[in-house]
Amino acid sequence: MRVPEFTQSEEASRKTFLALLQATSLPGSIHQLSQASYPENFIAIAEALIDLETTFFSPDPEISQALERTGARAVDVSEAEYQLWPTLRQDDLEVIKTASVGTMVYPDSSASLYLGCQLEQGLPLLLTGPGIDGEIEIQVAGVPESFWIVRNELTSYPLGWDVFLVHDGQVLAIPRSTEVNIGPRSH
Amino acid sequence: MQTLASLKKSSDAYSFGFLDAFAKRELRRKILKAVAIPGYQVPYASREMPIARGWGTGGLQATLALAGPSSKVKVIDQGSDDSVNAANLRRFIARMTGCDATRDTLECTILQSRHRCPEERLKRGQVLVLQVPDPETLRSVEPNMTRARLMHADQDYGLMWLKLYEQLVRFGRFVQGASYPSLVNGRYVMSPSPIPRWDVPTLHQAQHLTILSAGREKRIYAVPPFTRVEPLEFTDEFFQVEEQSDWTCDRTGQRYKFMNEIPETDGTARHEISDTGYADKLIQKKEGEAVTLGETYYDDNGTFYHDGFLKS
Amino acid sequence: MYVAAKGGEEAIQQAERLYHDLKGKLTPEMVEQVEKGMPYLLDRIMGESSLYAPQLAALALAQAGGDTYEAVLILRAYRSTQPRLAYALPIDSNSMTVVRRISAAFKDIPGGQILGPTLDYSHRLLRLDVLDKELVAEDSGTAELQAADEPSPKQYPPVTDWQRTQKMLPELDSIENPEPADLPDLTREPIMFPTSRPHRLQALARADTGGLLALGYANMRGFGPVHPTVNEVRLSYARVQLKHPVTGTVFSVGNIRVSHAEVVQTTKASKDKVGLELGFCATFGWNEVKNIAGSMLDLAMDREDVHPAFTEEFVLYHTESVESSGFCIHLKLPHYVTFTSGMDAMKDAMMGVGMAQMPTSSKAFEKQDAKSPAPEADLETDEKVSPITAVESESETESEKEMS
Incomplete structure (x- = not known):
């Protein structure tokens, strides 16, 4: 019997998934997606994870359209399991606040937020928690500082969002298990 | 001209990795959730696989969600690469993904295992996939899964502590053998799968990612690298690994590795290192072959590599 | 090896x-x-x-x-490797072609009792004559099937229709144009409890026939709350229809054999709810025993304070044929690592307390003493024996003595 064909879409999905997996396993570390620029990077993430069994939200019409082709259902922020925000503005915070943090019985029902940003510049964040050997400092630009305040307020482990920061072809994860201290390492 | 027959796929044309795109996406979504909530059992669909339920279908699905043609996969059962079930799973994974198989823990990218962790330390980037028969560590105190789920939600582990306390009272020690209940990231008590107690500490503050997958019971959970995995113990009564300090491996002459006990007809027993990949390398090295032995979790004096983690 | x-x-x-x-x-x-x-x-x-x-x-x-x-x-x-290409349209059970339908609740029912194909009233004599090849050539023992004087109707009104008009059963919630894609699908998501109605019926439909039978039988024999009456058992052909993805035309892809059973029991659950309770089970193919057992369990699973063996979780988990059979035969796989680990945990306990006395709490705090009878002294006499082995055999002898 032949080995089944490793199609291009299989290969891209696998590469994207492995990047997300490594990123979630090692919060704060940067991993390479299968696509290097907007909007293909977000669409690649969608194709790896989203289909007609999931719900999504994206304010971006181009991404939204691509997502609808997967058969996934477009729903409000408060209901969407997968949310793709290529740009998150200060004004969006009121609505993103309503994204699900899951329930104590099913904490996995919470939202996963994929946010566009610039990594290795801007606001310093100090991360600790599972997957981090001690602590790690990262820098993020393009995400409102108050998002992190909201994120920390709403996170009550195991409840919380799994946040993925997407910068062109790079991804970095901050799952709910990560403690985020805003500001640089204090010495 | 196109006919219906010409449009039909060959009837033995399977998707890459056997699982179709929907099944893979679902598994991948659930694996990410599992890693984000260490030790929490994420329900997943768990498709039927062409091997029997209870024979590693959970581990197999996790491995197939991860593996590609460039992967190097090692499969062990009871520590042995040559166990018939391990051989069967390895054959299937290779047949469905075209990946390479290896027996060397240091070389593999994915290590799928039933009932054992390797003796050599896994590194960052490697994934250990453990086959799980029963994901619910509370089952011995609460067989109803719905109620057990609520207990996890409430972090209500009183019955578990009581069970351990009763063991101390009755038997003078913890009599839990394999599947030793362990607290992950200070939040969820999980079953580390039926690995011996010897292996449980190797999940603590590890370099590698561990994915635990129960196919029949349809639950997947994970231990990320650098995560606390603490076997339940009291402040004055400690978790203990198996006492095999007087056993010497018949094949390699080594001590302080997890051993199989093999009864002899005269009533005695001999012992062999359970991790056959490691034992084979020890023998090869003795015979002058160029093999690389990795650092082990327990050194030649039986001391665990995280100082002070195992108390006595 | x-x-x-x-x-x-x-x-x-x-x-x-x-x-x-x-x-x-x-x-x-x-x-x-x-x-x-x-x-x-x-x-x-x-x-x-x-x-x-x-x-x-x-x-x-x-x-x-x-x-x-x-x-x-x-x-x-x-x-599980086959993609879902389309969803079939919902089938109204009244539209199926019925070949057999009987009700034990009434002597006669609207539309009549239709015996149809059944071995129920056959003599279960082993047909040894079939083995006699010469005889078979002449007469297989089955008389020719006689056609009825007039063809029977294809459809029959369900018994529950009449019961609903009599207010014995509550009205059905009417579902206008159910969207099949919205139905939960047990083959695409894990079962969680309490189940949704679709999940429960799907789980029963694919349950192990023998497993449902064993639990259904235990339930009706006295360990469960339900000893119902068969309202209706049906064997039918159902036409499966699809909607063409482009033109939207509805077309038939063929007939399948399906069967279902409904059982009823008078309500005893609460005083303010008097009437009949209905249990239901349906499956692919003609399988009466499975449907009757399944519909009985469907009723039992709704009861509060039911015997643990008839709760939803118990019934639906343990009658899953692939999971139950697979896990049962997995015991053939080697388990020597867990066995070693378990034995190790038991050794100290066995050595110290002795098997026969282990469960008694009066010995509970002898732990300190228990650890002390170290076997080293004995071991020196035979260097070939590993300490643990010696301990084991010693403790076994001790416990045997104590137990005898």
């Missing part, structure tokens, strides 16, 4: 070949014969596999040498 050194892969290949060698060759003719000659067996397999495909079921059975659990596993594994 069980864990053959380096020989594992070769060994399993040879073992499989030996199995097929002893079973006989798998040929298209054999598959055809199974398909033609074993419709009820195929029905059972197709129901448990959630895959209606008589030819594939026959192939799976022939390939497995008639091992039904093996056949269901093969079909389920095949099913």
Whole structure:
């Protein structure tokens, strides 16, 4: 019997998934997606994870359209399991606040937020928690500082969002298990 | 001209990795959730696989969600690469993904295992996939899964502590053998799968990612690298690994590795290192072959590599 | 050897070949014969596999040498590789072509009792005459089937319709144009409790026939709350229809054999709810015993304070044929690591307290003493014996003595 064909879409999905997996396993570390620029990077993430069994939200019409082709259902922020925000503005915070943090019985029902940003510049964040050997400092630009305040307020482990920061072809994860201290390492 | 027959796929044309795109996406979504909530059992669909339920279908699905043609996969059962079930799973994974198989823990990218962790330390980037028969560590105190789920939600582990306390009272020690209940990231008590107690500490503050997958019971959970995995113990009564300090491996002459006990007809027993990949390398090295032995979790004096983690 | 050194892969290949060698060759003719000659067996397999495909079921059975659990596993594994191309339209049970429908609740029912094909009233005599080839050629023992004077109607009103008009049963919630894609699908998501109605009925439909029977029987025999009356048992042909993805035209893709049972029991659950309670089970193929047992359990699972064996979680988990059979036979796999680990944990306890006295709490705090009788002194006499082995044999003898 032949080995089944490793199609291009299989290969891209696998590469994207492995990047997300490594990123979630090692919060704060940067991993390479299968696509290097907007909007293909977000669409690649969608194709790896989203289909007609999931719900999504994206304010971006181009991404939204691509997502609808997967058969996934477009729903409000408060209901969407997968949310793709290529740009998150200060004004969006009121609505993103309503994204699900899951329930104590099913904490996995919470939202996963994929946010566009610039990594290795801007606001310093100090991360600790599972997957981090001690602590790690990262820098993020393009995400409102108050998002992190909201994120920390709403996170009550195991409840919380799994946040993925997407910068062109790079991804970095901050799952709910990560403690985020805003500001640089204090010495 | 196109006919219906010409449009039909060959009837033995399977998707890459056997699982179709929907099944893979679902598994991948659930694996990410599992890693984000260490030790929490994420329900997943768990498709039927062409091997029997209870024979590693959970581990197999996790491995197939991860593996590609460039992967190097090692499969062990009871520590042995040559166990018939391990051989069967390895054959299937290779047949469905075209990946390479290896027996060397240091070389593999994915290590799928039933009932054992390797003796050599896994590194960052490697994934250990453990086959799980029963994901619910509370089952011995609460067989109803719905109620057990609520207990996890409430972090209500009183019955578990009581069970351990009763063991101390009755038997003078913890009599839990394999599947030793362990607290992950200070939040969820999980079953580390039926690995011996010897292996449980190797999940603590590890370099590698561990994915635990129960196919029949349809639950997947994970231990990320650098995560606390603490076997339940009291402040004055400690978790203990198996006492095999007087056993010497018949094949390699080594001590302080997890051993199989093999009864002899005269009533005695001999012992062999359970991790056959490691034992084979020890023998090869003795015979002058160029093999690389990795650092082990327990050194030649039986001391665990995280100082002070195992108390006595 | 069980864990053959380096020989594992070769060994399993040879073992499989030996199995097929002893079973006989798998040929298209054999598959055809199974398909033609074993419709009820195929029905059972197709129901448990959630895959209606008589030819594939026959192939799976022939390939497995008639091992039904093996056949269901093969079909389920095949099913899980098949993409979902479309959703069939919902089938109104009133539109099915009924070949058999009986009710035990009434002497006669609107539309009449239709006996249809059944062995219920046959004498179960082994047809040894069939083995006598000469006789068979002349007379197979079955008289010719006589056609009825006039064809019977294809559809029959359900007994529940009449009961609803009599207010014995509550009205059904009417669902206008249910969207099949919105229905929860047990093959795409895990079962969680309490279940949704679709999940429960799907789980019953694909449950192990023998498993449902055992629990249904235990329930009606006295360990459960339900000893119902069969409201209706039906064997039917259902037409499966699809909507063309482009033109939207509805077209038929063929008929399948389906069956269902409804059982009723007078309500005793609460005083403010008097009337009948209905239990339901349906499955692919014609499988009456499964439907009757399943519909009984459907009723029992709704009861509060029910015997643990008839709760939803108990019934639906433990009658899952692939999971239950797979886990049962997994005990054949080596377990020596867990065995070693378990023995190690027991050793100190056995050594110190002694098996016979272990469970008594009066010995509870002898732990300090328990650890003290170290066996080292004995061991020095025989260097070949490992300490643990010596301890084991010693403690076994001790406990044997104490127990005798």
